[in-house]
Amino acid sequence: MAKRKNWGWYALFVVPLLVIFVTVVIVPFIIGIFYSFFEWDGIRSNPMMPVGIENYIQLFSDSRFLDSAWITIKFTVLAVIAVNVVGLTFALLVTSKLRTANIARTFVFMPYLIGGLLLGYIWKFVFSDVFVMIGEWTGLDTIFFNWLMHPDYALYALVIVFTWQMAGYIMIIYIAGIQSIPGEVIEAAKIDGASLWQRNRRIIFPLLMPSFTISLFLTLSLGFKIYDTNLSLTGGGPANATELFAMNIYNEIFGYANYGYGQAKAVIFFIIIAVISLTQVYITKKREVEMQ
Amino acid sequence: MKRAGKISQEVLLFIVALLFLSPIYIIIVNSFKDRQSLYENVLAFPDSFSLEYYAQAMEKMNFMSALGNSLYITIISVIIIVILSSMTAWMLARNDNILSRIIFMGFIATMLIPFQTIMMPLIQLMNNIMGATGIPMLNSREGLIFMHVGFNSAISVFLYHGFVKSIPISLEEAATIDGASKFGIFWRVIFPILKPITVTVLIINVISIWNDYLLPSLVLRDTALRTIPLSTFYFFGEFTIQWNLAMAGLMLTIIPIVIFYASAQRHIIEGIGEGAVK
Amino acid sequence: MKASKKTLASLIVIGFLLILAACGGDDSVNGNNEGAEEGSANKITIFQSKVEISDQLQALAKEYTEETGVEVEVVGTTGDDYFQQLQIQLNTDQGPSIFSLQHVKEAEKLESYLYDMSDEDYVANIAPNMELALDGKVVGVPYGVEGFGLVYNKDLVSPEDVADLDSFVSTLEKLNDEGINGLGLAQDAYFLIGHISNYPFSIQDDHFEFIDQLSAGEVTMAETPEFQEFGEFFDAIKANTKNPLDVTYDEEIGDFATGKTAMIHQGNWAYGMLEEYDLDFEVGMLPFPLNGNDKLAVGVGNNWAINGTKDESEIQAASDFINWLVSSEVGQRYIVEEFGFVPAMTNIEANDLDPLSQAVFEASNSGETIPWAQNYYPANVVPNDMTPAAQDFFLNEEMTGQEFIENLDVAWQKSVK
16 A cells, blocks of 8 residues: 555656656657658658668768767867866865855856857857967967867867856856765864865765766766857868767758658767766766765 | 965956956957947957947847747746656655666656757657647747756756755655655655755756757747747848847847846855755 | 745746736737637748848738738748758648748759749749749749859959959969958858859859769769869969958958958848948959859849648738739839849839949849859758868868869769769
């Protein structure tokens, strides 16, 4: 009896959200997988030809897709490191007793408030005007030139903009984590004479493991999915050097009108990143210290 | 000596933070310039701070109507998200069985799907639901709210889930012995403890829903239903971008959210030192 | 703690009040919509991609409603994501009654949605060869004609300076020595390579046939003389002008308007931006002298099409609107004065055009034009394949024009595979 009642509560708490979630995300995703076995241009009234797994086979000889997948992984690794280092550093700084902490927190978070395409356009000004200007003033024109013109540096430019935008977001999550650490624990460590680094290394970081799990996973998923900034900052150029994954699929589906093939790409890439990300979650979760 | 060190730390943090903010300077100054002055120097101070372009942008965007739509959609979505995802996350975290794990994995795995790859099936599905049941999923603000809840549930459940696990279970056990129902325990005991993460969930969802362009652009067709980001499309022409209006429009988009963030932030500060668990 | 709860509560209350206020404001609008939807042909929806005319089109729609009682709703989106939006809208039952199409490739894709306008009266007035046709049926009415070529500063360049490859090259060199950028392109796909790539196609005897042969692999660009010379033009451009990848569209226009650039490859649409500067020189438009070509490239950028899957009364209402747009005095005045189009209809007069539009209009009327071959390119070959090849060319110092043309061959094959 009690058990059945428990299931009733379980259903009451979980089912409403689950229904919405399945309708909005899961079902369309499954429909997408279904389309990946067809050759179709994405127009409802035009014919869909079943081609089995041919779309999937074709993928592995598509050099533009393979390049794009590789660039995306490279970008994501760099972005995850940069965002988390910057975000965590600021989180530690702004939860300290510095008086400028409040204003710094607001400033760092501000870029995240700006959504969408315009952000990339603004950074385009920064790289093509400000960087060039700094290069001319300081004579360091091997560092400060228009990064967007260089196939490698354009990717780094994307990492910088992404970090700029996301560090504040990740900072908030670390702040929430730091706040949940009881103040007495840190005070006790201070009284025991632990240095700042020791306190971080021995007390704060282990207790922050849940925040690490969340932040790493979030940056991974945001990095893999990046589209808006990619489009407005580099447009995939120069010469496809920064055509990240979401843009590659988008171009396949809406540019080349290969709907089925584009969906096949999406499925394969989803599997790859799911394996990577879930491994990461599994590893970091195992290290979490549960506070009892 | 120690004092001097402290002051230099303060100054350093301030400068770094200011540097972080600096690209926003470009938005602000150029929302006051005409095309020629923008071309001559992107970084220069504008000749005057006339609000001309803001007035123009507001008029073109039909700002008050768009603001109303954005507020309605964002507030309702976020309230629903907070209520449903905190409940779900708590249940999933506290009933660690195979079903919970599958559901939780389902939520987080979908965070890896780029929206661009499912938008077309999504809209088709919503169209079919609409045809079959008559519920206005498309071209209605409520339909959009439904979809926002679906897309933002994963991250919210994910955030709550991690936090719930750090709450000692003993609190709930005490309440259970007192005879409270699950519902009562959740709302009276657990939800107040979740406050710091609720603030985080609020902030993140408000921002992503407020700024979203792609989903509303697919769902809302009537001019009268447009949200603020949708209204800025006027400034992005086939061949030209009207920079001053686009920048002014962007400022108008982010000002409400800056106000929201500034007020929500106080609740984060309160949490500092206090700790979530007492 | 208590105080914070109070502020949180008051924030929520304020939020709800704002919602209520907003809802109150909306009611009148919603009420109107519902009233109109009862009779289906009382309302049509237009979805179109040219953001530049959104406001004006809305004003026009209002006038139409006042005159006829038919409500016209104008829906817009940013220029970039229009076609994808249209595709998704058409896949639902929410599709528009009238939408815009850029060229025949888009029409082919949406063939099953297109209403055959061939028998409508207004089709007869479309200027020769300017209608959007598919399998002998007219499926689109042009917005207007547009043209591109070398937009030049009359103080710095005269027509005989750019009459053929040799004079073109020596002009670029001379201007370069004087510290003036001879020719400005911009980094955007169409301004970098899309428009300018038309010439070697358009001056073929039959560019449709040529493109078909090219797609079938029967000919290559690299072995075609017009393309070889086009490669030489690009060699000269790379050697003597500012790297276009470093130039945004705004900068291209700004550099030209301030006399730092002598010529830009642009169309008559650019005048709208030039007007925002105080020009102290006269501008004109010259043909791009590939193989001694002396004609401007004139074509149609956008067309009105009717959604043939709607019910008959809605199709009729949509057709009536287009008829009114191109035949009534009000509609025609809007096309020329408010939209700023060079009319593509023989029954519309155009006066007081800006200098670039005037050049296009004269060329178009006299028939001294070459076609826009790009309207027959494989879908999206410009942004997806040709642009990366052009970026490669401008980044890589050593690459020659001929190699660039070979890369364009590769790019082309990729998009037709």
